[in-house]
Amino acid sequence: MRETVIVGAVRTPVGKRNGGLAGQHAADLSAVVLNELAARTGIDLEIVDDVVWGCVSQVGDQSSNIGRFAVLAAGWPESIPGTTVNRACGSSQQALDFAVHAVMSGQQDVVVAGGVEVMSRVPLGSARASGMPYGPKVLARYDDFSFNQGISAELIAQKWGLSRTQLDEFSARSHERAAAALDSGAFEDQIVFVSTEVGAVTADEGVRRGTTVEKLAGLKPAFLDDGMIHAGNSSQISDGAAALLVMTAEKARSLGLTPLVRYVAGVVTGADPVLMLTGPIPATAKLLTKAAVGIDDIGVFEVNEAFASVPLAWQAETGADPAKLNPLGGAIALGHPLGASGAVLMTRMIHHMRDNNIRYGLQTMCEGGGTANATLVELVN
Template sequence: MTKAVIVGAVRSPIGRRGGALSGLHPVDLTAQVLNGLAREVGIEPENIDDVVWGCVSQVHEQAGDIARTAVLAAGWPLSVTGVTVDRQCGSSQQAVHFAAAGLVAGHYDVVVAGGTESMSWVPMGSPMGDRDAFGPAFTERFGSVPFQGDGAELIARTWGFTRRQMDELGLRSHELAAAAQDRGDFDDQIVPITLPDGSVFAQDEGVRRGGSLEKMGAIAPAFGADGLIAAGNASQISDGAAALLMTTQEKAEELGLRPLAVVHTAALAGDDPIMMLTAPIPATEKALKRSGLSLSDIGTFEFNEAFAAPLLAWLQEIGADPALVNPQGGAIALGHPLGASGARLMTTMVHRMQADGTRYGLQTMCEGGGQSNATILERA
């Protein structure tokens, strides 16, 4: 049976909103990451059939099929196509699923999957503007759709999480990310980005050091005076891009490429679009059932820390060992560039599995509309 394998995984360093990457056009950011991937793997771009690319806010500088635009900006041959995917925060994880399916079906020999989001250039919510994006039939069924932060508030109150519990998770994220930076864990996965002024940006800039629960507890709630969600227990608004080169085992051997991981299982799940962020629970259950693996078989997890509350709910319902989840920090510390986050998590997980000799890793994330992707990788 044909299997889809990952032979390369890179990412940009993640920039804060208004930070180091805020002066670089998102197309040029994407092009640099694509070229960094080709250099890392040692493949000529002419061998790549397609670029499947996640991006949530596909307007303004990220409009016009940014995947194809970036391919051309990177100087790749005109024969290399690109398509842009939107499954909200899971867009680039979905890009991996689409790429894997295309490889197994024989539609591709070699494909890039990944994503980008420059939230400094195109703020969250820009595609909707002041228009009604949902329409009367949806509204009649569900009412008005809250912001994702309101969904996190609902989760916190439904599961009974305290502000302190969520702040503890946020502090852990920063401490683990800082330790990973200090060890050089991210060095091999990061493509240094040349900025318009000629300087080079090479380290995630959202990680905060020297934090404490007292400092976090002093941060004002973000969604109402009596709210539980605050900046210390929520992901950062960020800029970044990430990319994975994928092929089949047979093609990898033909091209002399070393597989890093096999896409073992891919699953999707939907849940309440108002609470919105709980679908990783059924997605994980579905992925485990489909894979034939048990929870104890999974040696590492990546769960996107859009907010602390959905991760805490997932931990409680799934029963995963917290020590195995986001052991190098998550989006609360590293940032959450929406369309890039799925590929960023997977890049980090692939490199960790290689370094630690972990056989199976599972990644999942909450997504707009009450959806979730879950992916199980097997180290090659």
């Protein structure tokens, strides 16, 4: 197995629903990060063996292998292939795993991984418009199977005894941390500006400054009349793209590139498809065992904030230090552009590790259908 590193990580700002990125086609938005990745690393594009691209709603603008059309939109050589991955919200995290697997095994040497989602143009649930993807046998196997992740988030809150106040406190803290990160310039080195017909998008759009528990208390439950999950403690509908450059450590040295992090280990697990969003808990346990690393050895955790109950249940089960959990805010404040989110979180985490000399970073993502990815990377000094 060859030592595999990430030498470049870049993302667009995350646009809010119908915000600054809403007019961008997914292929064109992908092209922005692909070209920025190439510019920052200075690589000869001819050495890129493949582009593995995550996307969830592969219909309409995002259909017909958006990974390949991202390559063509970027003006890259026609000889560079591209493929599209769908593991629900973990699509671009899985894209990274697939890229690493190819490089580690020796089948390929240089692979780009990443993803895109423009939810303003291709709304969540678009793929269900022409049919029922679960099928009668799945529905027969799970009598209480829900298509709605919000219901799953409610069930998690109930199972772990989480109160609405706890959920709202976590959500307010996400906005507070994200605002502080924006103000400190923590995202500047990882973001590429996106030029649009109405002006440049230069920063994440979803942060709501001054969010408080008191303000969130006034929001009505979104999924159950007497529920705890509402718009303010759920991830935002968003637009965005991100890209990572993967190669062997030896290849990086030969090209004069400085690795950002070393890929240590990655896992994917299945879990209860009714609770659906608890997968990060067993995925984290499996990853730590595989890597022979303890939870206290990790300096930063990126646990996707699909709903506030997800990272809170994960924290309760793992015993992770809450100060290390999503220190720059998460999807509740910064948005969740589905197919791009895995690569967005990894980009955010890598740069945070570099800025703060953090050795280990762990990223995990809950996913529709009850699966979850978890990835461990190590800072390269």
